[in-house]
Amino acid sequence: MASVALKNLYKNFGQTTVVRNVNVEIDDGEFLVFVGPSGCGKTTTLRMVVGLESLSQGEIHIGNRLVNDLPPGDRDVAMVFQNYALYSHMNVSRNLGFALKSRGLADQEIAKRVQRVAKMLDLEELLERKPKQLSGGQRQRVALGRAVVRNPQVFLMDEPLSNLDALLRLQTRKELIELTTELNSTVIYVTHDQVEAMTMGHRLAVMNKGEVVQLDPPEKVFNEPSNRFVAEFIGSPPMNFLDVEVVEENFQKILKSDAFDLVLPKYWDSLSESEAILGFRPHDAQLVAEGGVAGRVTVVETLGAEKLVYLKVGKNSLSILVPAAEKIRSGDQLRFDLNKDALHLFNRADEKRIMLFKQS
Amino acid sequence: MTKQDFRSRDARLGFLLVLPAVVLVILVVILPIISGIQISFTSQRVVGSEYEFIGLKNYFELFEDKQFIASLGKSAIWVLANGFFQTLAALLIALLINQPFRGQNFVRTWIILPWAVPAAVTAILWRWMFDASSGIVNTTMKGMDLVQKPVLFLANPDIAGMSLTFVNSWRYIPFLTIIFLASLASVPEEEYEAAKVDGATPWLQFKSITFPNLLPTLTVLGLVGTLWASNVFDIIWMMTRGGPGDATTTVPVLMYDMAFYGYNISKATAGAIIFLFILIIFAFVFIFANRKQFVIASDTFQDLSK
Ligand SMILES: Nc1ncnc2c1ncn2[C@@H]1O[C@H](COP(=O)(O)OP(=O)(O)O)[C@@H](O)[C@H]1O
Ligand SMILES: [Mg+2]
Numbered sequence: 001m002a003s004v005a006l007k008n009l010y011k012n013f014g015q016t017t018v019v020r021n022v023n024v025e026i027d028d029g030e031f032l033v034f035v036g037p038s039g040c041g042k043t044t045t046l047r048m049v050v051g052l053e054s055l056s057q058g059e060i061h062i063g064n065r066l067v068n069d070l071p072p073g074d075r076d077v078a079m080v081f082q083n084y085a086l087y088s089h090m091n092v093s094r095n096l097g098f099a100l101k102s103r104g105l106a107d108q109e110i111a112k113r114v115q116r117v118a119k120m121l122d123l124e125e126l127l128e129r130k131p132k133q134l135s136g137g138q139r140q141r142v143a144l145g146r147a148v149v150r151n152p153q154v155f156l157m158d159e160p161l162s163n164l165d166a167l168l169r170l171q172t173r174k175e176l177i178e179l180t181t182e183l184n185s186t187v188i189y190v191t192h193d194q195v196e197a198m199t200m201g202h203r204l205a206v207m208n209k210g211e212v213v214q215l216d217p218p219e220k221v222f223n224e225p226s227n228r229f230v231a232e233f234i235g236s237p238p239m240n241f242l243d244v245e246v247v248e249e250n251f252q253k254i255l256k257s258d259a260f261d262l263v264l265p266k267y268w269d270s271l272s273e274s275e276a277i278l279g280f281r282p283h284d285a286q287l288v289a290e291g292g293v294a295g296r297v298t299v300v301e302t303l304g305a306e307k308l309v310y311l312k313v314g315k316n317s318l319s320i321l322v323p324a325a326e327k328i329r330s331g332d333q334l335r336f337d338l339n340k341d342a343l344h345l346f347n348r349a350d351e352k353r354i355m356l357f358k359q360s
Numbered sequence: 361m362t363k364q365d366f367r368s369r370d371a372r373l374g375f376l377l378v379l380p381a382v383v384l385v386i387l388v389v390i391l392p393i394i395s396g397i398q399i400s401f402t403s404q405r406v407v408g409s410e411y412e413f414i415g416l417k418n419y420f421e422l423f424e425d426k427q428f429i430a431s432l433g434k435s436a437i438w439v440l441a442n443g444f445f446q447t448l449a450a451l452l453i454a455l456l457i458n459q460p461f462r463g464q465n466f467v468r469t470w471i472i473l474p475w476a477v478p479a480a481v482t483a484i485l486w487r488w489m490f491d492a493s494s495g496i497v498n499t500t501m502k503g504m505d506l507v508q509k510p511v512l513f514l515a516n517p518d519i520a521g522m523s524l525t526f527v528n529s530w531r532y533i534p535f536l537t538i539i540f541l542a543s544l545a546s547v548p549e550e551e552y553e554a555a556k557v558d559g560a561t562p563w564l565q566f567k568s569i570t571f572p573n574l575l576p577t578l579t580v581l582g583l584v585g586t587l588w589a590s591n592v593f594d595i596i597w598m599m600t601r602g603g604p605g606d607a608t609t610t611v612p613v614l615m616y617d618m619a620f621y622g623y624n625i626s627k628a629t630a631g632a633i634i635f636l637f638i639l640i641i642f643a644f645v646f647i648f649a650n651r652k653q654f655v656i657a658s659d660t661f662q663d664l665s666k
Contacts, residue, residue: 052557079554089572146554
């Protein structure tokens with residue numbers, strides 16, 4: 001396995017720049033996830049790393065080699081494609097062995113390694129089948145096996161779970177984590193699914209419109225999103241946002257919205273902005289009998305152990321999570337408090353997180 | 361209504377819908393063949409003349425006719441040569457223009473042009489170009505000092521067959537190329553990408569991805585192309601009339617010559633029936649031997665038409 005360094009990557013298709021100034025260093029053995037909404041340039045980035053797409057600018061290093069000008073076959077990376085891209089005219093066994101055959105390994109050695117991977121991924125019964133005769137989950141395992149059998153420097157995976165149904169996806173996710181941990185693989189993983197990203201990645205590179213907007217471990221991305229986009233994209237149900245004024249009264253910083261005032265904890269005293277965007281997650285609100293923020297319920301969604309309650313608070317539409325036992329109907333008035341240690345403030349102009357030194 | 365009723369009603373509707381086509385096939389294909397078989401059992405010499413029933417006499421005569429046996433051999437060589445040359449050339453051209461390049465769409469569209477040229481024009485065009493004294497091919501080759509004496513493309517019995525094969529292929533290659541291009545377009549791009557990542561050389565990619573995808577198409581073309589090539593008459597007749605000597609006298613050419621210049625229409629018809637029989641048997645054997653590929657091919661064409 002090897003480390004990977006993406007330096008100052010750009011990709012233009014004609015006039016449009018779809019990948020912009022991407023700088024990411026991936027450690028040996030690290031599981032790095034590119035996550036972002038559809039169309040933000042994740043696949044393009046991955047295709048540049050594997051060599052299926054040329055770079056408009058920048059450098060890609062794998063291990064200590066600059067691979068910009070190497071063809072895909074010489075980069076010693078394996079890719080799991082979103083639609084698996086299995087060789088439709090070859091059976092599973094030949095699919096698995098194809099890369100080894102390309103490298104001119106002896107048939108005996110190929111057979112041995114195919115057998116080992118087939119055993120590891122529970123494909124032994126399927127070796128004679130053609131891709132057409134496999135279920136989605138089986139195809140996915142063959143695609144994975146085709147990468148594993150090569151024992152490459154780096155695994156590249158483009159939404160490998162997105163074609164599986166929900167239950168199988170969970171199971172495969174776990175297996176994939178186990179497998180890559182066991183092999184101590186360097187993995188660059190692409191997904192638009194923030195849950196997948198949070199559960200799998202050692203670090204996340206959150207992408208938006210071709211740029212990496214945050215590169216941090218999952219907890220940090222969740223707790224300290226670098227801007228409003230990340231805050232909204234990561235976490236489910238998504239964070240609430242509302243415009244607030246910041247005023248100072250009696251040496252205290254107070255957030256004023258059109259419907260309520262909120263006294264900030266002491267450590268916000270150094271806040272210098274006079275206006276901001278307040279963000280809070282739905283689970284950082286608790287129902288209270290009196291005081292707090294008042295709102296009128298518009299929609300109630302039952303999620304199982306909890307209910308997601310949509311509210312109108314002044315002119316703002318917000319949502320909060322409450323225990324499922326609470327009897328709440330649309331039209332009800334209710335009151336809630338916010339967990340003041342879990343508030344996020346963003347700059348109105350550039351929507352970047354407002355950082356105070358207290359928060360590391 | 362039960363399921364059974366639906367089925368039988370569907371079946372009846374289906375029958376009604378194909379009826380016109382069936383009638384048409386009977387009228388324009390089956391009836392002429394039957395009437396041809398009838399004529400082949402008679403002594404008729406020209407259309408409309410008197411004749412009597414002579415049984416299998418025409419057939420027995422043909423089996424002893426050295427010219428006829430020779431024409432069968434020439435037809436076989438003709439089919440093999442054309443099939444090999446056209447398929448290979450069309451495949452290479454298709455692979456070449458399937459690579460992205462500027463003007464690709466233009467080439468893809470206009471490559472069909474030779475196919476649209478009428479056979480008569482093609483024949484005249486190439487006769488003129490192959491002309492010994494003034495033809496562009498000979499004058500060019502001479503200008504480049506490639507040859508001392510002009511090459512007698514159509515008058516030299518050793519070369520005439522090759523010249524005709526070339527001209528006939530020139531007509532058919534565009535069509536075959538288009539078919540191959542369509543077939544190549546149905547190979548998923550992803551598989552090539554996966555193969556590149558797996559480090560496969562272009563040759564290995566062709567062998568293990570392109571070729572298996574082309575195989576059903578190749579098989580179908582093997583059948584259709586054989587039947588087409590067997591029946592080529594126009595180009596040969598208009599360029600060499602089967603000559604020089606009998607050098608390019610394939611079965612269709614011989615039959616035409618026998619019917620309308622040898623004034624023996626019933627014997628020529630018998631020859632045509634024998635040829636038809638050989639082709640039918642070939643078709644059956646070929647389809648049976650390659651039935652798997654035919655099934656895949658028909659699936660593919662269905663997929664493509666969706
Ligand atoms: N070959 C291409 N030519 C032009 N535009 C492309 C090409 N490939 C991708 N794009 C554009 O680049 C952007 C990023 O695409 P992609 O990397 O596939 O996004 P993601 O994988 O994050 O969904 C999209 O807007 C897409 O339309
Ligand atoms: Mg993508």
